[in-house]
Every structure is written in structure tokens, then in C-alpha cells.
Amino acid sequence: MSKGLISKFQLFRDDFRFWLGKKLFDIRKIDFDCNDTKVFLFIRNDSKYGDSVISSFAMKAIKENIPNSVIKVISSNNTYDFYQKMAFVDTVYSLNKRPSYFEIFKIARGLGNIDIAINAQDIVKMKDLFLLRMISAKSNAGVLPDVKMYNLLLKNDGHYIERFKSLLSSFNIMHYDDSYIIPLSSHCRERMTPQFKNKKVVFFNPFGSNKSKSMNEETICRIIPIFARNGFSVFLSSSPSTSNLVNHICQKFNDNVFCDEHCASIDDVATHIDMSDIVVSVDTATVHIATGLKKKTLAIYHPDMSSYTRWHPNNPHSRTFFSQELDNVNAFNDQELQDVWSTMIG
Structure with a gap:
């Protein structure tokens, strides 16, 4: 069928x-x-x-x-x-x-x-x-x-x-703080502090909820050098399903590209974001976490405006970069990404 x-x-x-x-x-x-x-x-x-x-x-x-x-x-x-x-x-x-x-x-x-x-x-x-x-x-x-x-x-x-x-x-509730609430992991912070210490870190999450929303290995390796400039190190985020690939990718680069081999929960991911200076992500969940933590963010999304209206970063410190194809987040011009990135760190 x-x-x-x-x-x-x-x-x-x-x-x-x-x-x-x-x-x-x-x-x-x-x-x-x-x-x-x-x-x-x-x-x-x-x-x-x-x-x-x-x-x-x-x-x-x-x-x-x-x-x-x-x-x-x-x-x-x-x-x-x-x-x-x-x-x-x-x-x-x-x-x-x-x-x-x-x-x-x-x-x-x-x-x-x-x-x-x-x-x-x-x-x-x-x-x-x-x-x-x-x-x-x-x-x-x-x-x-x-x-x-x-x-x-x-x-x-x-x-x-x-x-x-x-x-x-x-319920006639008009005055409130609409900031998102983000739990953090003190255990993760203690464990990862030596790797984050004295570094300007870009948190990079290239994995979305499905294949069309995730970057492949070739794309990830191609654009890491864009972020690992101007004194930045790149933290490559992972989950249990992507940890082997992330470890493999990190081994291709020097010490300024690193990961957390023991990441066990979304609270750990939130703590990684909190410890970083800037966030790059294709996934709306991590983008929303970055919003809650008031982080400068580059969100890489499909050019689906209906979805974007519903799930955009809602963050004054964010920029959005759209891929060129609706179902392929790998389809974009590297120079255009480089130009957007330069405006964010310049």
C-alpha cells in the first residue's frame, strides 16, 4: 500500500x-x-x-x-x-x-x-x-x-x-509575567561546568522531531565551522537516539566542539542552554526553552508560515532562518546562513 x-x-x-x-x-x-x-x-x-x-x-x-x-x-x-x-x-x-x-x-x-x-x-x-x-x-x-x-x-x-x-x-487575570518557566538540573551543571568554563559557547541542536526537521551528518559537519568562529566553542546537543552520531561528529573536530555523553533528560538540555551564550536550533522545544531563559537564538525552520505563526520563538533576542524546501531543513545556502550569523554576533 x-x-x-x-x-x-x-x-x-x-x-x-x-x-x-x-x-x-x-x-x-x-x-x-x-x-x-x-x-x-x-x-x-x-x-x-x-x-x-x-x-x-x-x-x-x-x-x-x-x-x-x-x-x-x-x-x-x-x-x-x-x-x-x-x-x-x-x-x-x-x-x-x-x-x-x-x-x-x-x-x-x-x-x-x-x-x-x-x-x-x-x-x-x-x-x-x-x-x-x-x-x-x-x-x-x-x-x-x-x-x-x-x-x-x-x-x-x-x-x-x-x-x-x-x-x-x-478569569480577569490581566497582570502577570508571561515568561516561560524552565526547570534546570544542578547535577548536570556541576558535571558540565569544567567543559563550559571560560568559554563562549554556541548551543547547537540540529535534531528535530522527525527526519525532515533534522539535519544530516553532512550538513552538521559543514556548518559547525560557521558557528565555531570569533572565539566561540560549539556544544552539540544530543538525545539517547542521537548520542552515537553526535559523539562521532565531535571526534572529527578539535576540543572547541564538544557534547555531553551523559545527557539523560530534557532538564539536562535546558541546563546546557542556560550555560551557553547563544542558541542555534531546528527544534521548537529547545527554541522555547531558550526563550524562557532569555537567550539570543537563531531558529532554523521550514518555510511553513502557518506553523511559524503558531510556534515562532516569541523572543526579542531571536532571529529565524528558513530553509529553502518545506520538508528538508538541510536545503539552504551556506553563505546566507553565514550572513545571518554574522549579524547576530557582530
Whole structure:
């Protein structure tokens, strides 16, 4: 079966499941009323770390502006520690990205009374509707107007942060710090300080969420010398799936190109960014971390303006460099990249 037919089948299957989920689980809520809302549940089991970073400020703002408010989060396994480190989050529940209906039922029963559940994702699946039905909150907030359980529709244009600003506005919260909250690892900082000490460091992450958003070895090796100039060293970021490739690349260069062979978590990555002077990344999650840490950033993105509008760096210290092909972040002119880089460090 061709990839095109498989994609069409998957789209039909997802649409059918969403339609069936609405028939089985979607019920209309009473009109939204912000009064007496104290217990907030953020549903964030989508495993998207960057989205979690962007929404973090809203939880803090609610805690600071609504007396006796309680913040609960349903997270994925890989973002559980992120929320556990947030002083303004009261309870974190872990739910698999693809849970069974029994797991959903079990976690919903253990939440207690919820005044409002917030699911700000673009795609709502059948199991997401089942989760909302089982939670049975007084109010539900989301962005899809055809979900009847959403009696508070969040803003659905512009940058992703606007969804959470509109949530705060619905509770008459107007004055707050919209900086992203970034947990850091003291253990990682202690371990990596000798390598970062007395260096001007460029944090370089050439790996995105899939192959089309990631640079290949040839491109990485070709552009590292662009960044390793003017006294800069290059820290090449890695994950467990890319560590072997990164180690191999680092061996091709001298000591001014280095990595962390023991990087174990996204908190480690955030600490690497915090220890660096400037960030270059093709990945929105690390770009959002850099924004939260107020780092000068060069974001390298596909020329997809719709996606860019939603996920741009939102950082006054950033520049964006677009590749020349929609599905190939390796396609760009090296001299043009060099020119943009020169304006950033000049």
C-alpha cells in the first residue's frame, strides 16, 4: 500500500473515531462562569515538551491571582518531572500518551472534584473526549468549537501562547509575567561546568522531531565551522537516539566542539542552554526553552508560515532562518546562513 493511501486511511480512521467519540461521550455543558472556580486541571499528556514550556506561565499566574486555587496536571511520562519541579503545581498525574480506556477511567476517578479542565490541543481524539466525560468538570476549556463539552473556547489564532493568555483573561487575570518557566538540573551543571568554563559557547541542536526537521551528518559537519568562529566553542546537543552520531561528529573536530555523553533528560538540555551564550536550533522545544531563559537564538525552520505563526520563538533576542524546501531543513545556502550569523554576533 502506498504512503498516500496509508495517510488517507489514517485520516479517515481518525475522523471516524472523533465522530464516534462525539456521539458517545460529548455532552453540552452549561454556560461558562468563572465564579467559584478553584481547582484547575491542565491536560498535558501529549508528550510535547515545548507546549508544556509555553503554557507554564499560565499555571503560575493562576496560582498567584486566584486565592486558594489548586493546580493539577495530567502529564505524560516524559514531562512528569517537569511539572513535579513546579512549586505552583499541587499534584501531577502521569498518563500514557496512548492509554487504555481503563487507565483513563482509573485516573479520572482519582482526580477528585475538578472545576475546570483545560485541553488546548488542536487535535482531540476519541479517548480525549472519554477523559473529559469521565472527569466531569463544571467547565472545559479548549479550541475546537465543535466539541460541545468545551464551554470556554480559547483563542485559536496567532502564537500558541495566546491560548493561555485568553484563558487568564476569562478569569480577569490581566497582570502577570508571561515568561516561560524552565526547570534546570544542578547535577548536570556541576558535571558540565569544567567543559563550559571560560568559554563562549554556541548551543547547537540540529535534531528535530522527525527526519525532515533534522539535519544530516553532512550538513552538521559543514556548518559547525560557521558557528565555531570569533572565539566561540560549539556544544552539540544530543538525545539517547542521537548520542552515537553526535559523539562521532565531535571526534572529527578539535576540543572547541564538544557534547555531553551523559545527557539523560530534557532538564539536562535546558541546563546546557542556560550555560551557553547563544542558541542555534531546528527544534521548537529547545527554541522555547531558550526563550524562557532569555537567550539570543537563531531558529532554523521550514518555510511553513502557518506553523511559524503558531510556534515562532516569541523572543526579542531571536532571529529565524528558513530553509529553502518545506520538508528538508538541510536545503539552504551556506553563505546566507553565514550572513545571518554574522549579524547576530557582530
